[in-house]
Amino acid sequence: MRLSARISYNKQVFIDCNKNITPAYAVNLSLLGLKIKDSLPDCLSSEIIVMMELDQDVSLRGRILRNEKSEQVILFKEDPEVISSTVGKYLTSKIYKSGKCPFCSRPIENHEKYCRKCGVLFDYTRPEIVRFIQDFKIGKFFYDVLTEYPDEVKENLQDNTEFVGVSKEIKQVFNLIRKYATNEYPVLITGETGTGKELTARAIHERSSRRDKPFVAVNCAAIPENLLESELFGYEKGAFTGAHKRKIGKIEYANGGTLFLDEIGDMPLNMQVKLLRFLEDLSFTRVGGNEAIYADVRIIAATNIDLEKAVEEGKFREDLYYRLNVLTINLPPLRERRDDILVLAKYFLNKYSREVGKKIKGFSKDAEEALLSYQWPGNVRELINVIRKAIVLTENSVIREKDLDLKRNGLGDVYCVKTDSLNLKENVERLEKDLLQKAFIRTGGNISKMAKLLGISRPKVYSLIKKHKIGEITD
Template sequence: MKKILVVDDEKNMRWAIKKALQKEAYKICEAANGLEAIEKFQEEIPDLILMDLKMPKMEGMEALTKIKEMRETTPVIMITAHGTMESAVEAMKLGALDYISKPFDIEELKITIAKALKVGELQEEVSYLREELEKNTGKTIIGNSAEIQEILKIVDKVANTNATVLILGESGTGKEVIANAIHYSSNRNKKPYVKVNCGAIPENLIESELFGYEKGAFTGAVARKIGKFEKADGGTVFLDEIGELDLSMQVKLLRVLQEREFERIGGNERIRIDVRVIAATNRDLYKMVEEESFREDLYYRLNVIPIKIPPLRERKEDIPLLTNYFLERYSQEVGRKNIAISEEAQQKLLNYHWRGNIRELENVIERMVLLGQGNLITVEDLPYEILQEKKSAETYQLPKEGICMEALEKDLIIQALERAEHNQTKAAQLLKMTRHTLLYRMEKHGIKKK
């Protein structure tokens, strides 16, 4: 049952409204002035407020302001016998959803209330989804590896800047998750966040998707269309798969990044925007620049803050954390609790190559939770491709007397640095690790940079 708070200094008016609305199965609370309205609001948390404009002790405008500060999504309808356009506009500016003038028709009031309650439900849903998105999608970065911790530091440093960010990494490594974290940690997090998959939109449609068009711009343009950049004004645009843009669109995107303005297709009006751009790709943009399939000037415009996400096989210490995260998530979805994975099965996951990275791991865990019978996932539950993973040609035999891993790792790092003439990037490639990991392990072993 929906709860409505009726605020009016006229007792007869409150009685008449209460009698009419109770027939509609609403629960009615009453207050005689703005001060009482605030007290009742805090006690009852109504779904809607009907509030008179002119009242003793505290008028409706002041009470409206205070109530909106406490709970922005509660719809408020102002009732006034002094219904001028100025007072209505002022109430709307302060957050009122609608207004109705005395004397009013009861049926008209019922319709206005029904519409306001629907808007209130939608506002609550949007508020809830935004909170869930911020809590779950925006900031779910799982990992204790040195590489992930370094990425988190970068995200924290750049989030509240307007710097363009370029996220690089193989498919499935979590580039969109990092983009989400940047936006939702920034001061733009209440503004639009518009995502565009540049590889999923046909070449002949990408310009109209990004910049929009005017009515009559081409056959089929029967009305003006607002593009993604215009929709994102004040917020963030995430351009996923940026490497898929053709050269003609690269030129137009470069202009937007340089001048922060554009025209809709078929229009002459210059549209100024305030948009933060985050781009991502699984392609080697620098190599594409050398091959002249990606503009060098655009590359440097995008590459202000580069974030390189290593593949999962290069940060195996994160696999158990990710496994447990996905186990808990999908266990809740199917209504099963305390699903665990055996040590032997976990070791198989650690040894697997994970060509599809985190996305592949998530799919595997979801499949095992859905198809599994008991609360323990064992080796027998693992997919065929993991069980049949061939041993690497670089497998080493452990000596009978054992070995000191710390000494071996330090020695191999020194050998790689010497062979690469102390070029850290080349040494990291020889050791099949990222440069960040190499620097972390050099510091761990006390190996000085040259």
């Protein structure tokens, strides 16, 4: 079995065998050959020529591999240079046009060269790739492809080395950060714990014209209610017992820069009134003072609670909500941008293993699989903690699943039933396909290993791959 994408071709081809030309109907086409519906000519020569239509008419040398009632197959006998510029080019354009990985169905973004989920290559226009596939060193193939395109994985690091991500969702966030950085309106950042709200606020500040001025963060949930006012606005000497000298508040510190109000949803109602007043004209008085002070700050606020609901429940002032909710960024949880998981994991592995002076090459397949199927309730922060712990625990040069010590949440997403259908057959079919794809991803497409994992024979793996059309390009 040689794994390359194939496509339903369904066109007539002509087979030239010693100048006898026979038409035949080809059902599908891959880099390696054609599957034919009609029985093939009894050809004595070991070489035939197949004439077929791709983007243009081509003639390719081949040989009849199988000519049985159940299956007729023609193998191409051309050099990789010829195959890549004909069939390879055709398949590649079809893959990109279909918009998803033919093996694991993950959406393809921006003409990426290989699938970030299962490692399969999409671009068959290069002879060396065709040679790999012809040699069928599938393990080598995946390895070479992944080591050949390490830059792809780093593509989003260029702008800001701290902010990593390749998913469609995080790219939208990057876009908003760039847009919002150029104006002065307040920004409201929402998202679950650990999704990168503070990182986003800093990224906006660093790209704004205020970047040379301070970025001051105040955690509204961590400061006791009675201290929050003086923390924000400062106080005058003698304002209260213990106020021995004047103290400048965070707002004044942030003058010219950005004030980041973290966990704004937890700000007490009386402070919300005072903040709103400040936002009216950016002036305030220190606690115990009379002098009106003006501070030129841009406000970025963040919360992990549903502010709209808090407004409904009377816990958050509606007028403040509208004041802050001018420009918004919602950071999706990590489980909703799975394309970022391995990229982030590799980034943190690299960063933190260097920190402790350990040389760790990467993750084993089962570790990658575990990282991908985990739900990450604590998001990126949890991922960081898991990786740091694994770096300490591992005694190997790769991180394995058991080093990750992940709490398995049920049996993973594979086993969930589509709630809108309880049809047993439909769900069993879906489960079968899901498990097959998972095994494919985990083993990098190694049929023997897949058979072992799935507990079935190799022929059964082949037949299931065929049945579920794994690797078949669909429009």
